Amino acid sequence: MRATVRRRHAIEAPPGPFRPEFWRSPLRGPWLTAVLGSALLVLVGLVAVTGFLSHAAYQPDLGRNALVRPDLPLTTFFDWPTGPSWLYALTQGVHVNAGLVALPVLLAKLWSVIPRLFQWPPARTAAQAVERGATGLLVASTGFLFATGIANMQYWYVFRFDFVKAHYYAAVVFVAALAVHLVVKVPVALRAYRARGVLAPLRAGLAETVPEPDSATVALRPEPPTISRRGLLAAVGGGSLALLVANAGQSVGGPLREIAFLAPRRAGGFPVNKTAAAAKVSEAMVGVDYRLVLRGGGPELALSREELLALPQVTHALTLGCVEGWSTRQTWTGVPLAELARRAGVPDAAEVAVGSLQPTGVLRQATLARNQIADARSLLALEVGGADLELDHGYPARIIVPGLPGVHNTKWVATLEFRA
Amino acid sequence: MRSRYGASPLHLLAHLAAFALAAWALLQALQLGGWQRIALWLAGAVVVHDALLWPAYTLLDRLARRGRPAGWANYVRVPVGISALLLLAFFPVICGKGEGTYTRVSGRTWDGYAARWLLVSAVLFAVAGALYLVRSRPGSSS
Numbered sequence: 001m002r003a004t005v006r007r008r009h010a011i012e013a014p015p016g017p018f019r020p021e022f023w024r025s026p027l028r029g030p031w032l033t034a035v036l037g038s039a040l041l042v043l044v045g046l047v048a049v050t051g052f053l054s055h056a057a058y059q060p061d062l063g064r065n066a067l068v069r070p071d072l073p074l075t076t077f078f079d080w081p082t083g084p085s086w087l088y089a090l091t092q093g094v095h096v097n098a099g100l101v102a103l104p105v106l107l108a109k110l111w112s113v114i115p116r117l118f119q120w121p122p123a124r125t126a127a128q129a130v131e132r133g134a135t136g137l138l139v140a141s142t143g144f145l146f147a148t149g150i151a152n153m154q155y156w157y158v159f160r161f162d163f164v165k166a167h168y169y170a171a172v173v174f175v176a177a178l179a180v181h182l183v184v185k186v187p188v189a190l191r192a193y194r195a196r197g198v199l200a201p202l203r204a205g206l207a208e209t210v211p212e213p214d215s216a217t218v219a220l221r222p223e224p225p226t227i228s229r230r231g232l233l234a235a236v237g238g239g240s241l242a243l244l245v246a247n248a249g250q251s252v253g254g255p256l257r258e259i260a261f262l263a264p265r266r267a268g269g270f271p272v273n274k275t276a277a278a279a280k281v282s283e284a285m286v287g288v289d290y291r292l293v294l295r296g297g298g299p300e301l302a303l304s305r306e307e308l309l310a311l312p313q314v315t316h317a318l319t320l321g322c323v324e325g326w327s328t329r330q331t332w333t334g335v336p337l338a339e340l341a342r343r344a345g346v347p348d349a350a351e352v353a354v355g356s357l358q359p360t361g362v363l364r365q366a367t368l369a370r371n372q373i374a375d376a377r378s379l380l381a382l383e384v385g386g387a388d389l390e391l392d393h394g395y396p397a398r399i400i401v402p403g404l405p406g407v408h409n410t411k412w413v414a415t416l417e418f419r420a
Numbered sequence: 421m422r423s424r425y426g427a428s429p430l431h432l433l434a435h436l437a438a439f440a441l442a443a444w445a446l447l448q449a450l451q452l453g454g455w456q457r458i459a460l461w462l463a464g465a466v467v468v469h470d471a472l473l474w475p476a477y478t479l480l481d482r483l484a485r486r487g488r489p490a491g492w493a494n495y496v497r498v499p500v501g502i503s504a505l506l507l508l509a510f511f512p513v514i515c516g517k518g519e520g521t522y523t524r525v526s527g528r529t530w531d532g533y534a535a536r537w538l539l540v541s542a543v544l545f546a547v548a549g550a551l552y553l554v555r556s557r558p559g560s561s562s
Contacts, residue, residue, distance in 0.1 A: 069448075100509055103505070103508075103509055104505055107473075107505075110469060110474070111474065114470070114474055124426070125425065125426025125427070126424070126425050126426055127425050127426035127431055127432070128426060130431075130432065130435045131431075131435070133435075133439070134435055134438055134439070137438075137439075137442055139465070139466050139469070139470075140463065140465050140466050141442075141462065141465075143462075143464075143465025143466060143468070143469055144461050144462050144465045146465075147461065147465055147468075148461065150509055150512075151512055151518075154510070154512035154513050154518045155518030155519075155521040155525070156512035156517040156518035156521070157518075157521060158517070159457060159461055160457055161452060161453065161454035161455075161457050161458050161461075162453065162454070165449070165452050166452060166458050166461075169445040169446070169449035169452075170445070170449065170462070172441065172442070172444075172445035173441075173442040173445045173446060175441075176437075176438040176439075176441040176442040176445070177438060177442060179434075179438060180435055180437070183431075183434045184431070184434075224490065226485065226490050226493045226494065227493070227494050231494065235494075235501065235502075238502055239501065239502050239505045242502050242505065242506055242540075243505065243506065243509050246506060246509075246510060246540075247510075261537075262506065262509075262510040262513055262514065262533060262536065262537065264512075264513050264518070264522065264530070267528050271526065271528075272526050272528070273525070273526065274525045274526070275525065275526065275527040277527070278524055278526075278527075392527065
């Protein structure tokens with residue numbers, strides 16, 4: 001039955017990849033696809049979860065924090081924690097690095113199923129047509145997320161649209177398409193594991209590598225194998241390892257940064273996300289006339305840097321993690337935000353809107369939550385590493401809150417508005 | 421139902437649910453500035469992989485293996501593949517595509533990325549060559 005169906009379609013199909021004889025690799029088959037798909041599922045699962053966690057870490061329900069839109073459903077139903085201080089560096093490091101590690105697995109997975117792209121006829125039933133539509137959405141959104149993520153982490157804004165919004169909505173398309181793909185394909189993968197064993201095919205060396213039993217992706221006219229399945233998986237793993245080594249050092253920070261031979265933020269020292277010049281903050285704006293304006297319950301307070309230095313100071317080692325997947329750990333000294341809340345007359349503040357001297361840009365302001373103000377390690381930092389902040393690091397004063405996304409640690413702070 | 425549709429009603433319902441959620445997200449995305457470019461990148465992702473990347477590497481692999489003994493293919497395609505993968509993932513730093521923006525925002529420059537990529541590639545080729553030499557020696561077990 002199967003053979004007659006295939007023969008009939010071989011006659012009708014256009015030449016080339018639409019004919020089953022075109023496909024020659026003896027490695028393709030449901031077991032190989034199941035293994036690659038399982039590995040890919042774990043990796044993209046990590047990437048998706050940490051991606052949506054990053055969205056939550058920006059606390060879009062507060063003030064003008066929302067970068068996508070303020071009224072998104074299912075956005076925040078928990079307070080982003082303030083500990084450990086490397087929390088955001090970890091989640092975003094996992095996001096970027098697991099994405100890079102997934103890239104070779106994704107390419108291998110697509111290679112393993114590509115005969116399906118050319119199946120003839122394109123759909124035998126309405127159900128197949130519907131499934132192909134979902135697969136199209138899955139491949140398009142996955143490719144979009146990888147391409148835009150990889151370009152964005154390397155400052156190549158070639159796409160010329162709002163990265164954050166487009167990456168977010170593409171991720172929603174991806175999650176929808178992946179969920180339905182799993183509904184359809186998990187049973188197929190489980191059948192392959194039951195039939196062939198989960199790991200048993202890995203025992204086969206090159207000489208024992210034979211095509212899997214008949215299925216849609218198994219070649220009708222296989223060539224002799226040139227690599228075993230475990231060899232192919234090892235090569236894919238080698239590719240993943242190379243990408244990880246090339247980048248992960250910038251996520252860990254410290255001396256490992258320079259091992260990361262292709263990481264955009266591998267340069268030594270204390271990285272600057274955005275210089276004062278790029279933010280249009282001049283020396284004149286932070287001179288003797290600089291005042292930090294505190295608003296809250298009582299009258300407005302205007303504090304000079306000397307007055308800020310006269311307030312109680314604490315010192316903490318805290319990690320700054322960037323959405324681009326790099327981090328840096330520094331020792332910060334400054335006034336606890338809780339102390340400033342008390343002085344503003346709002347001792348148990350529910351939130352604080354932080355404004356910067358930076359004149360433009362959506363990230364010239366950020367709103368912090370109650371748990372972040374209350375944490376004793378949350379500072380209006382005046383010094384780093386035992387010296388005054390440099391202008392590029394936010395002089396005269398910057399926010400530093402443990403676990404907060406890097407850009408929400410506002411630099412060149414001009415106003416703090418506490419609300420009960 | 422199954423005979424005409426080709427699967428159970430659950431199959432259809434699961435897909436309709438996914439399509440509805442995806443349609444919501446796509447409609448949101450298509451209201452953004454530059455929505456034409458977003459649509460182009462979504463479609464482009466499929467085209468670039470299925471019509472460029474996959475045919476290119478498949479063709480290169482077939483050409484490289486044609487008429488040659490099967491034994492040495494992997495010594496070439498594994499290091500070439502990893503080198504190409506590094507270029508694919510780090511093309512913007514290797515070719516300096518994002519350097520203007522990076523320098524403008526951070527005040528720093530990117531140095532030596534292309535050189536490090538070439539050096540790492542050279543090491544990969546050298547290691548593969550050494551492995552081939554060792555394993556193809558007369559009397560070697562493999």
